Amino acid sequence: MIRKNLLVIPLTLAVGLFIASYVGGEKNTPSSADGPEVCTLGHLAKVYEAVRFSHEMHTLVAENCATCHHNSEEGQTPACTECHGTSSGLKDAYHGQCIGCHKKMEMGPVGCTECHMKKISKVSSGEKKKEKGPQTTILNRLENKYQSVTFSHETHSSLAENCSECHHHSPAGQTPACSECHGAPFDPQNLNMPGLKGAYHLQCMGCHQDMGGGPTGCTECHAKKTSQDKQGEEK
């Protein structure tokens, strides 16, 4: 009887160690949500729109504060201008630190105008000219199911402050058609660029929602084709 009881002790030990090996604590990732949310860098306010830098987003991406607030005492987070001055030294510091990290991480803006949007002066570009551009545009890509969409270019050009409000992301003064840039969606090389359908809806409905006017429902633009319409077309 004694010999059988002897086995209970190592058995209990083994089971206990077994269970203990799986009970582990989770590593606590340090949260670094301190500091300002967004920094607006307006040193070149005369020529360019201010650079919007999301400090909040970067605190989540960086391992700790010193990744950006480098070469400073532990726990200290001095502003960039405190050490790098306010002129060309500061510019090199910004570009070196920001673009350098974006290149290393392969994410984030590296081009000039990706951060520095040029200020559009309302006098020079996009003067309101009612004669310019078509009066009405017919959009009939879905003509087998829906009536074509009639888009009054004239109305919109008188409502918009300048051409680039709709003809966005294009060189100043140019008004490319939507389909020139927006083609098939989900291009792996350019995932953030919507396809033509998405571009139309996001631009048109987006503005209508923001302005509080204009069609936002589906059939307000796309009138369904009745069977009578279809018969008429076949003839």
Place this chain on the structure above:
Amino acid sequence: MRISRRKFFKISAVTGAVSIIGKSKSTSVARNFSGRPDRLGVLTDSTRCVGCRTCEAACNEINKLPKPKIPFEDQSVFEKERRADSTYYTYVNRYPHPDKKGKWIYRKVQCNHCDEPACASACLVAALKKKPEGPVVWNEKICIGCRYCMTACPFYVPAFEYSNPYSPDIVKCTMCYDTRVSKGGIPACVEACPMEAMTFGKRSELIKVARKRIMEHTDKYVDHIYGENEAGGTCWLYISGVPFEELGFPTDVGTKPYPELTKGFLTMVPAVLVIWPALLGGFYMFTKHREQLIEEEEKTPEKKEDRK
């Protein structure tokens, strides 16, 4: 208690061996899932969703699901917060905007195609499988309708065919794997959405797109990609303009992949069931044999003396 030195060494060796085996097999799963780097996913931008339900209609068509009682154009379906049902694989729910009165926000719900799916881990018959391309698919022929996956899923996704008395199965979104994705296409709901609220591509690229959108419009989005780390990472990601609780997202899911909770223990079960009986049975036989010999010796001491 008296044990011989040999016996003591044997017992401690066995104990040590078993506990070491236990530790070496409990490889903890990496927090950043590194397998299948090219896996595909979908990014849903909730700020673009207008609740038109074109995605539901497209899903219904491509999966040949029964026509719904409330047609897709009818907005009255939003009056009730829907749950997973066996007649649809995806559904859109409407919630009031927390800040802007009178404005609605929408959430499209479907399987999140987790990187390490709890459902696939829980499935008794391996009817649910994570495909290398990303989607988690299910095989209705293998499914036995035990509903373990329903218990396991942290997002309450699998829907059970309660109305089928003979062979009920679970159903869920497959990211159109059989019909489209496996052939290089894109899921039907993603293609159908007029606002391009969903973007289809490699998950790694989608994370970058999401971060870019959040960074470029910090006042428009909440700084969090739902699905990046939830439940160990999912292939269906979300970004939103309001805190995710306002859209009905379960926010207590945690970042640990669910299979990790049981994987270590379960992989040890077959090893333990083989090794322990063999070793301990061997011990028992050994000690029993010795006891027998001792008993025999005690019974017949005269014979031993004769031998001498």
